Amino acid sequence: MSELLQIEGLTKAYPGVVANDDVALAVGEGEVHALLGENGAGKSTLVKMLYGLVKPDRGTMRFRGQAFTPADPRAARAAGVAMVFQHFSLFEALNVAENVALGMETPPPMRQLAAKIREISNDYGLPLDPARLVGDLSAGERQRVEIVRCLLQDPKLLIMDEPTSVLTPQEVEILFKTLRKLSQEGTAILYISHKLEEIRTLCDGATILRGGKVVAHCNPREKTARELAELMVGGAFNVTDRANRELGDVVLEARGLSLPPMSQFGPSLKEIGFELRAGEVLGIGGVAGNGQEELLATLSGERVSAAGTLWLRGQDISGLGPNPRRARGVLAAPEERLGHAAVPAMSLTENAILTGTLRKKLTRNGFVDQAAAERFAQDVITGFDVRTPGPHVAARALSGGNLQKFVIGREVLQAPEVLIVNQPTWGVDAAAAAAIRQALLDLAAKGAAVIVISQDLDELMEVADRFAALNEGRLSEPRATKGLTIEEVGLMLGGAHGMQEAQL
Amino acid sequence: MITLIRRPNPSRFWSYATPVAAVIATMIAGGLLFALLGKHPVEAIRVIFYEPLFGENAAYFRGQLLVKAGPLVLIACGLAVGFRAGIWNIGAEGQYIMGALASAWLALHMYPAESHWLFPAMIVLGAIGGLLWAMIPALLKVWFGTSEILVSLMLVYVAENLLAYMAFGPLKNPEGYGFPGSRNLQDYPSAHNAELIAGTGLHWGVVAALVAVIFTYILMHRHIMGFRIRVAGEAPRAARFAGVVPARLVMISLGFAGALAGLAGMFEVSGPAGQITDSFNVGYGFTAIIVAFLGRLHPVGILLAGLLMALTYIGGDMAQLTLGLPSAAIQVFQGMLLFFLLGFDVLTNFRVRLGRRAVA
Numbered sequence: 001m002s003e004l005l006q007i008e009g010l011t012k013a014y015p016g017v018v019a020n021d022d023v024a025l026a027v028g029e030g031e032v033h034a035l036l037g038e039n040g041a042g043k044s045t046l047v048k049m050l051y052g053l054v055k056p057d058r059g060t061m062r063f064r065g066q067a068f069t070p071a072d073p074r075a076a077r078a079a080g081v082a083m084v085f086q087h088f089s090l091f092e093a094l095n096v097a098e099n100v101a102l103g104m105e106t107p108p109p110m111r112q113l114a115a116k117i118r119e120i121s122n123d124y125g126l127p128l129d130p131a132r133l134v135g136d137l138s139a140g141e142r143q144r145v146e147i148v149r150c151l152l153q154d155p156k157l158l159i160m161d162e163p164t165s166v167l168t169p170q171e172v173e174i175l176f177k178t179l180r181k182l183s184q185e186g187t188a189i190l191y192i193s194h195k196l197e198e199i200r201t202l203c204d205g206a207t208i209l210r211g212g213k214v215v216a217h218c219n220p221r222e223k224t225a226r227e228l229a230e231l232m233v234g235g236a237f238n239v240t241d242r243a244n245r246e247l248g249d250v251v252l253e254a255r256g257l258s259l260p261p262m263s264q265f266g267p268s269l270k271e272i273g274f275e276l277r278a279g280e281v282l283g284i285g286g287v288a289g290n291g292q293e294e295l296l297a298t299l300s301g302e303r304v305s306a307a308g309t310l311w312l313r314g315q316d317i318s319g320l321g322p323n324p325r326r327a328r329g330v331l332a333a334p335e336e337r338l339g340h341a342a343v344p345a346m347s348l349t350e351n352a353i354l355t356g357t358l359r360k361k362l363t364r365n366g367f368v369d370q371a372a373a374e375r376f377a378q379d380v381i382t383g384f385d386v387r388t389p390g391p392h393v394a395a396r397a398l399s400g401g402n403l404q405k406f407v408i409g410r411e412v413l414q415a416p417e418v419l420i421v422n423q424p425t426w427g428v429d430a431a432a433a434a435a436i437r438q439a440l441l442d443l444a445a446k447g448a449a450v451i452v453i454s455q456d457l458d459e460l461m462e463v464a465d466r467f468a469a470l471n472e473g474r475l476s477e478p479r480a481t482k483g484l485t486i487e488e489v490g491l492m493l494g495g496a497h498g499m500q501e502a503q504l
Numbered sequence: 505m506i507t508l509i510r511r512p513n514p515s516r517f518w519s520y521a522t523p524v525a526a527v528i529a530t531m532i533a534g535g536l537l538f539a540l541l542g543k544h545p546v547e548a549i550r551v552i553f554y555e556p557l558f559g560e561n562a563a564y565f566r567g568q569l570l571v572k573a574g575p576l577v578l579i580a581c582g583l584a585v586g587f588r589a590g591i592w593n594i595g596a597e598g599q600y601i602m603g604a605l606a607s608a609w610l611a612l613h614m615y616p617a618e619s620h621w622l623f624p625a626m627i628v629l630g631a632i633g634g635l636l637w638a639m640i641p642a643l644l645k646v647w648f649g650t651s652e653i654l655v656s657l658m659l660v661y662v663a664e665n666l667l668a669y670m671a672f673g674p675l676k677n678p679e680g681y682g683f684p685g686s687r688n689l690q691d692y693p694s695a696h697n698a699e700l701i702a703g704t705g706l707h708w709g710v711v712a713a714l715v716a717v718i719f720t721y722i723l724m725h726r727h728i729m730g731f732r733i734r735v736a737g738e739a740p741r742a743a744r745f746a747g748v749v750p751a752r753l754v755m756i757s758l759g760f761a762g763a764l765a766g767l768a769g770m771f772e773v774s775g776p777a778g779q780i781t782d783s784f785n786v787g788y789g790f791t792a793i794i795v796a797f798l799g800r801l802h803p804v805g806i807l808l809a810g811l812l813m814a815l816t817y818i819g820g821d822m823a824q825l826t827l828g829l830p831s832a833a834i835q836v837f838q839g840m841l842l843f844f845l846l847g848f849d850v851l852t853n854f855r856v857r858l859g860r861r862a863v864a
Contacts, residue, residue, distance in 0.1 A: 302744050323747035332745075340741040345514060346734075353731060354746045363728045397512035 003062075004029045004188045005050075005157060010059030012045050019045035021212040023059070027157065027205070030186045032179060034199040034220055036232055037209035038429040039401065043192050046209070047159050050190075051083050052076035064156065074105075080156035084146045084163060092135035092265055099134055100149050121148050124178045135265040139166040139287045147178070158182065159190045164198060165455060166287050169490035176202055194232070194430070195458070196225035210234050233430050247465075248278030249313075251449040252299075252330070252418050257309040259298050267291045267473040269298065274468060274478055276418070276449045281440065282478060283464025284453045286493055288423075291473040292453050293335065296422045299451070300332035301325040312418070326358050329417030333407050335426065335453075337400065341407045344396035348388065351395050352377035352410055359414040376413070384409030385435065401428040408436050412443050419443060420451040425459060437463050457489060469493045508854040518852040523798055523805070526845035527812070533844070534837045543827050551826060552819030552837075565818050567705030571776050572817045574710040575600070575768035577810035579792035581716040582764030584801040585724065586757035590737040593758055595641065595656025596765040597789025598663035599634035603766025604773035605663075605670055606633025608780045611695035612675055612686055622694040626770055634766015635759050637663065642758035646751040652758065660789070668782040675780050685781040689774045697775030709771025713810070716764055721803040733757065765789060791817075794842040813838065 005027040012020040020042045027033045037043045048054040050061070052070030061068040063079060070076035073083075090099050097114045101107035108116070114130035121128040126144040134142060143163060150158060160179075164172045179189055179202065193199055199206060199220045206220040208231045216231050223231075253276070259269040269291050276282050286292065297303040298310070301322040310318040312328055320328075334340045342351045353362050353373050362373045377391035384405040388398055395403055404424070411419055424440065425433035441463055444450045453470070454460050460467055461481055468478035469492040476492045531553075535545030556565035579596045586593045593599075607630035614622055641655035675686040689695045700706045724730035736743035736753050744750070768788065777784055795813050799805030820834030850856075 300745065301747075321747050321749070322745060326747075334745060336741070339739045340745055343735055343739045343742045345738050350731070353728075354735065354742060357728060366728050367726050368728055368731060394513045 003027070004031070004064060005068075005190075006062040007046075008060050010046070010049065010061065011057050012049060012054060013057055018212050020049070020056070023209070023212075023214055025207045025214070025217075027188050027190060029156075029188055030183045031205055032183050032189045032191055032203045034203035034206035035190060035192045035209065036194065036196075036199065036206055036228065038194070038232055038431075039427060040399075040429065041209040041232075042212040043209055044161070045212075047083065047161065047190065047192065050076065050081060050157075050159065052081075077153055077155075080154075081159065082150035082153050082155035082157070083159040084143070084150055084161065086161040086163075086165065088142050088146055090134045090142055090145060093133070095131050095133050096128055096137075096145050097130035099145055100130075100152065103149050104152070116152065117148055120151050124148075124151065124181060125174060126178055139289055140168065140171040143167070143175075151182075155187060157188045157190060159192070161192045162194075163191075164193065164195060168287060168493040169457070169486050170493075172198070196220075196228045197458075199228070200225060208232055229430065245279045245445050245465075247280050248447060250275045251278050251313060252276040252451075253311040255309055255311070257298060257305050259294055259303060259305055262294055262297065262303070267294065269294050270473045272473075272475045274475060276451065278417075278447050278449050279444055280466065281444050281450045281452060281464045283460030283467045283481065284451060284470050284475070285455070285457055285460050285467060285489065286470035288455055290470050292422055292470060294473070295470065295475075296332060296334055296420055296453060299330070299420045300334070301330070323358060326355065326414075329415075330420075331355070331359075331411045331414055331416035331418070332420040333411050333422065333424065335422040337403045337407055338396060342395040342403060345394055347377075347392050347394055348381065348386075348398075348406060349374045349377040349391040351406070352380060352391070355410060356414060380406055380409040380413055383413060384439070401432040404428050405432055405436060408439060412439050416443070416448055418449045418451070420453070422453040423455065424452060425454070425456065433459075457486070461489075467492070507857045508850065509857055511853055511855055514852050518848075519800060522845060522848040522852060523800065523809070525848045526798070526841060529844040529848070530837065530841045533840055537833060537836065537840075538829065541829065541833060543829060548823055548827055548829065551823045552816060552834075555822055556815060556818040563703070565822075567703055568818050569811060569814050570705035570710050571707070572814035573810040574707070574713045575772055575788045576792050576795045576813055577713040577807055578709065578716050578768040578771075579761075579765045579789055580795040580799065580806045580810060581713070581720040581803055582761035583792055584796045584799070584803070584806060585720060585730075585733060586761050587796055588724065588730075588737045588801055589733040589753055589757045590740070591754055591757045592653045593638065593641070593656050593761045594653050594793065595638070595658075595660050595789070596761060596792055597785055597787065598656070598660035599637045599762040599765035600769040600772075600789045601660075601663040601667050601785050602637040602769070603630040603634035604769030604777075604784060605667060605675075605780065606630055606766070607770040608675065608686060608689065608773045609670075611689055611692065611774065614694075615687060615692055618694045620694070623697070623774075626695060626774060627767065630766045630770025631763040632766065634762040634764070634769065636762070637766070638758040638762025639755070642755050645754050652754070656758075664785065667780065667784060671780050671782045671784070677779075686779045688778045690778040695774055697771050699775075707771065707775045709768065709775060712767055712771060714807075717803045717807050720806075724803070729756075765792075791838065794838060794845075797842060798845055813841075816841075 003026050007023060007025040010020055010023040023046060035043050045054060049056050052072045052075050068079065070079060097110055097117055100117060101113055107113060117128060117130040121144065126147060128144050128148060134145065143166060163175060167175060183189060191203055203220050206218050207214055208216045210232065220228060254272050254274050257269060257272040261268045267290055298305050301320055305318045307318050308316055312330060317325060338344045353368060356376055357363055360376050362369055362376060374391050381388060381391060386402050386406045388402060408421065408424055424436050440450055440452060452460060452463055464481050466478040467481045467484060469476040471493055531549050535549055538548040539545040579600065583593055583596055607626035610626055610629050611622065637659060640659060641652040644650040644655055645652045672684050677685060677687045697708050732743065732746060732748045735746055736748050773780060791813055795806055795809045799809035816838055823829045824831055
């Protein structure tokens, strides 16, 4: 295998932090190479330099045997580097072909482009209808649009940033087949992920980054997932402790819970039903955008549902708003930290008041008890190891992981009877994620009922007693996680959203 | 190339410094404007800012300061609450007129009966008049999702026409020899909002403004209600999550602002103005918007900003008289203040970096 990409001594510093420090890396033609590391390890900076978005301070890049210094993404694309971002840049109101055309320098006539899209997408096992509106596509299909858009440029190196975070296991299989076919044809793939099992099945080589430095080059197939994780974190890895728990009575029950869509392309909730017992963790999986936000909003009380659809210990709470529900012990932590779970410009103390007023008695006759609020915020900071100078700091000054610990801690320390969390570890580094999962398990061990909504199936298998899938606003029958195989989980998630896998 | 970099924490220094910087920039730009109009810039600035306080006739003008600042501060306190919640009531001028009309109607209806209850009843009616007028944009927003900005602003013109109709029609002084305008309430002891200490300009409206400052401070900075209002303005989704009902918030903030504006109108018509005329309103409701922002939407800041704007009113009048500056130039001058304030405000949340653009 000849070297396609060779990076040496690459360094990029931002004020206060060296994002990439003397990074070296080589990718061969047709190699599937993993880039592993925690959040903030420098993966994004590295690929941004490759894609011409950031200029390195020092170091050399050679691509196809020539010095490579892309001035902008256009230059990178012209040289044969393509990238699929984690967050899609597609217009929902346009169809597939129009979206693809928008990304091209000189788009061919629409009919020709549509035929080309159909041909390429079928060739690579990613069937797409060029005439469909992107707003109607699933997350997996949207990713196909992004991939096909890249393949039209006939790239030599394809960079993929966390591509499987939005896919069902079946969709992941399809994607992997595509990537393997590309690799056989000589296209190299730089694959960014923190899902270790995936990397072990797909990748030929791996570079592990920690704190901006390369800590190891290895063949991931020769390492265990645990070894890789320890290299990534730089130390022993805490495995969550799942004590045996006694399940109590049914605490929360949903019966035929429906809700109209909250936004234009949003899903509606359809006839959702489940029973949740004290001490139980119910994991709800599914690709984002299938009703997760809507489900959290109806459970937290931000949206009220029809009478008789939601019961707390035999009491109908369907019509109650967030605060009456909090008073009864039903707490929630939404997915979006900035602007929903917390107010960006307000201090941590004020953000503690946001949801803690009732249960922590942070007001007296309606007047805010500043000292009590500060004490509560400080308790959350200490109890959940939130790294911050103090409770006076604005929420937006915290890193994602630290703010998430604060948000989860704020609810956990209010001793909820029912806690609903949406994507509790999204964008959080491995150590913080483990701490958050442990806190949820400890809470359940004390007898609280917990609902964890997450896209991360490994996470759900780790914490949940029962698993249910949320797909297009419908919730499957919850099943015990013990003995549940990943294939069964995939089928519960609606397979590949009913899409056919093309014959290769 | 100038780059703006978002500060992780809003700058404390700049949040205090921007009003000062804005005032200085306004003086410079205003001076330029006056120079272009052929006036001596330094002299004009001196007439506007110095003469009313320390000039020959300062004793008279200092009293005027409170008379002008009173309604500005009273209205601005109400507006600030709504602005914090992201509810933009631009129609305080109309609510001010309606408060004056409602209370004057009561007084003129009771004339010439003397009673200790009349003045308190006028206060209540003034507040109700402004409140009900503000409920129109509030309810339309809650029921039909209309823009409170447009509706409240348009209702100013409706109120102005109603004012003219009342001044020439139903409330016209029957003994006024055909002149437009109502009876003068200054000649009706039970309804007269008289100066409390002669020569100071201190009347009940000024007292009400001080009470409003204290009340607003407690509401916004000590009470959970004010906290929810601030959350709603900063992050609407977080507010909903914290249990804020948006419709209720719209009603409360518009209602509060309307009531205070109505009160300001009541104290004005029964005191300094004395009567309902078609030129009763002089733009306090609009200037109060500048006062609210200049005061950082903070009650104490509003108090200071109200005094400053009152000064430009009085100084502006003087500049018109002594230097012959057009009144429009004074309005431009006041507008500049808001313009510069909003401009400098960027510094509170952003750091400015000069030089080559950094690629992020």
